[in-house]
Amino acid sequence: MSLRDAVLANLKKITDPVSGQDIVSAGIVRALNVEGENVRFVLEIDPKLAEMYKPVQSAAEKAAQMVAGVAKVSALMTAHSDKAPPDLKPRPKAAPQGPQPVPGVDRIVAVASGKGGVGKSTVSANLACALAAEGRRVGLLDADVYGPSQPRMLGVSGRPASPDGKTILPLRNHGVTMMSMGLMTNEGQAVVWRGPMLMGALQQMMNQVQWGGLDVLIVDLPPGTGDVQLTLSQKFAVDGAIIVSTPQDVALIDARKGIDMFRQLKTPILGMIENMSTHICSNCGHEEHVFGHGGVAAEAEKLGVPLLGEIPLHLDIRVAADGGVPIVVSKPESPQAEAFRRIARDLIAKGQA
Secondary structure (H helix, E strand, C coil): CCHHHHHHHHHCCCECCCCCCECCCCCCEEEEEEECCEEEEEEEECHHHHHHHHHHHHHHHHHHHCCCCCCEEEEEEEECCCCCCCCCCCCCCCCCCCCECCCCECCEEEEECCCCCCCHHHHHHHHHHHHHHCCCCEEEEECCCCCCCHHHHCCCCCCCECCCCCCEECEEECCEEEEEHHHCCCCCCCCCCCHHHHHHHHHHHHHCECCCCECEEEEECCCCCCHHHHHHHHHECCCEEEEEECCCHHHHHHHHHHHHHHHHCCCCEEEEEECCCCEECCCCCCEECECECCHHHHHHHHHCCCEEEECCCCHHHHHHHHCCCCHHHHCCCCHHHHHHHHHHHHHHHCCCC
């Protein structure tokens, strides 16, 4: 007879107080395991009868211990439960969550362009500073993960702190609270990410940054109609988008695609801005339309969206941006700064910023 059989034989000598059978035949002894000289088993009982079965547990341990060759016995009592069979009926799917607001942020305004090189980031930086100059509480998120430029344009450097390893404390300059992937990487270091990582980074910068109380959060988007634009509009309650373009036809072709994308995503178009609209010679005052003129105004009328303003092509705007002090801050009385201030005042008057 095996050691297991000998243990079972001794356990059969103990009577179940409820059924009157021996505890093995009554099905109370479960999971009997013999490993060398060690014996383990479970007494599965009704939890209401735990006190009644304590003597049975003690007797079972002694009975097993009496078998020759057994050195150690472990007998546990566990409660059985009459679980209902699993419900295999199809459950109604949870309603998909729509775009969510960012805590503390009243409005989210995206600044986008169909193609790169039209000055979208310069417009974003100056518009943010112009809104701040008008007394608004402004945040600026540099969502161009692959080509972040806002740290340079706003004159911000250093790594954002994280007091708890989760919350990110943004940096601030010129009255604008700012966050950018450019602050998280070394200068000149490329961000080599696939789409899911890109989308995750955007959601972290939106949700985990301690923005505080903002009247408006400007989101400087990368050019095109890709993952970042899609994630922003689907995950967050974007109040409107501003499309930046130069007057030339090549830029306007892509600007139309950007507007069509936002319309498909049900994001309101606040208007278009014509950047690099007119160049006035600083020596002779001659007005020259390097990239054409009026193309954005005509396109805006054709598409049924407002023309928010025309920003001149001027050296001071570029120099100010490269120097980390946008033209709105460095030369607030200049005609170039006034072009941005007019757009900011118009957005505030319409309740859009």
